[in-house]
Amino acid sequence: MLLIYTHKITPRLTYTMKQVFTKILGIEIGFTTKVEDFIKHKEEKITYTKQPLQNEFFVRSHELLFEQGVNDIEINVQSWDNVPCFFFAGERSNVPFDIFAASFYLISRYEEYLPHVKDAHGRFPAKGSLAYEYKFLERPVVDIWAMKLFVLLKERFPTLVQGPRKYRFMSLIDVTTSHCYANRGFIRGTAGFLLDLGTFRIRRLVERIAVGLNIKKDPYDNFATLIEWHKKLNIKSIFFFQFANYSKYDKNVSTNSNNFKSLIKYIGDYSKVALAASYSSFNNVELLKEEKQNLEDVINRPVNFSRMRYNRVDVPETYRNLIDAEFSDDFTMGYSHQIGFRAGTCTPFQFYDIPLEVQQPIKVFPFVMHDYALREIDKKVELEKRMDAIYNEVKLVKGTFISVFSNELLGSEHKFDWKEVYYRLISKYNV
Structure with missing residues (x-):
């Protein structure tokens, strides 16, 4: 000692x-x-x-x-x-x-x-x-x-020995919009159709109709592919589902949708399911508890992991609210639009509440890479260079590399083939 x-x-x-x-x-x-x-x-x-x-x-x-x-x-x-x-x-x-x-x-x-x-x-x-x-x-x-x-x-002290420490990789998947067109309900589906028509987004309109007629798969429905990849590469993953009522910033499929509930149960058979807390629950502990309970009712097991919408963290209130709602682990510590270590570390830590001068009973898992930040890089060569540099930093200290991707981005064609980018990441950085 x-x-x-x-x-x-x-x-x-x-x-x-x-x-x-x-x-x-x-x-x-x-x-x-x-x-x-x-x-x-x-x-x-x-x-x-x-x-x-x-x-x-x-x-x-x-x-x-x-x-x-x-x-x-x-x-x-x-x-x-x-x-x-x-x-x-x-x-x-x-x-x-x-x-x-x-x-x-x-x-x-x-x-x-x-x-x-x-x-x-x-x-x-x-x-x-x-x-x-x-x-x-x-x-x-x-x-x-x-x-x-x-x-x-x-x-x-030549006899001093460092304890065992292994590099780890974790993939977080945000599911705040599980489907682009499917399972939206008649009113929201019709409204989306009229909006696309009125703004002359012809490509999107054609895709919407094709999905509605079951000619084409919904672009955001890449869950089976992700599960297959994670199983093949032995990836530790957590899917964060938003399970909340519709609002300005919360636009997922209705919590009453049986197809949506079936999807969550399906994912729960292969991966950890956690709560992507809604924007509306940020300062509303009772709503946070309600969303947690509703998700637990779907998967019939406790939901102990959380992520806040848009990575909103207001210390110390956010963590106090999460503790009050009986979450044990949070994965929000990071920046949406900047790659890097918000807390200066790639090692999980307990949250320290400075006003109370006490270590709180919630563990913080800091992520280093969010897909929003990656979207702001224009060239693929630069993208891979930045990702590799972060991986090398974490690997050198045998830390925990945590990435955040959304099924939404993985189903889009914004600048790059994001499925290809993601597969490269989980293939290379899992070892």
Whole structure:
């Protein structure tokens, strides 16, 4: 066991140390504030405070893990062997930066509590993040810092062993519009027909008629293909179904449709089914609970995983609402229109509630790549280059690569053959 001496044990400190040492490095740790206990400890040990006790492994601490609430913090991003880092610790520190405070800043989403201008959907903008400003959004710096820390510790403690950690790939499929034309009902189908006719969208009109006459398959109905690919390549996948009433931003098939319910049950036989929470339920816990219950009634099993519509996360309220609705895992942490690591990590983590200063009982799985972001890349060569770069970053630290695609995009012909792009991704990045 690696013993950590510090002048004060706080919830922030224990949360961060367990994430870095236990979750990322697989090293068992303990804490003490007693000098005599630290000196007596014969195994690996470090001090995390302002001054070293003797000549032990020492990391000079920033104040962040010993504070409460949110304060305006001065951050100076510098290079640590070509890896961006901040909270410089000085020359006496065995690690040049307080990577624990820096990790907490990113994983807790500290900057999202600070004053900022939200976008049209009430989201924290990617371009307002520290990672975007200093161009490290596409690097899982928290995991990289942890690996660099281990190298330094290994030099001091040759017998120190890193726990088992394997690269993992997860594919998330958003089903917020299960069908483009089919199963829409008479009124919505007629309205769509008249809209296409009135706006002279002839190609779409012909396709709509062909689907209606069962001459052609609905373009968004690619579920059998996805299931086949996932089985063939042994892909861990989760299908997030929106199961909500029609609204301005929620336009899936009616929850009363037996065909839609049959589809969900069919997917549930081969993959994990989870809830794509509606736009309307963002600030409505009761509606969130109702959608969860209704989906559970369809598949006859608990629904514990969630994703918020348009990746809307408002810390800490969103996670408090999800906990209230009894979700255990959330997959919303990421940016819709930017590739990268919103929380600076490719390792799942428990949500830390800064106003309450407590680790909350919901696990956050950060995704790195959303199909909206990929759609904004114009050239296929550039698309593959960006995807490969992210894969290499995650693979290097043996993290978890999580992608988000929608059946809607996979059924479209926007710029590329998206089924081909997706198949390449799951084939190459699953190993």
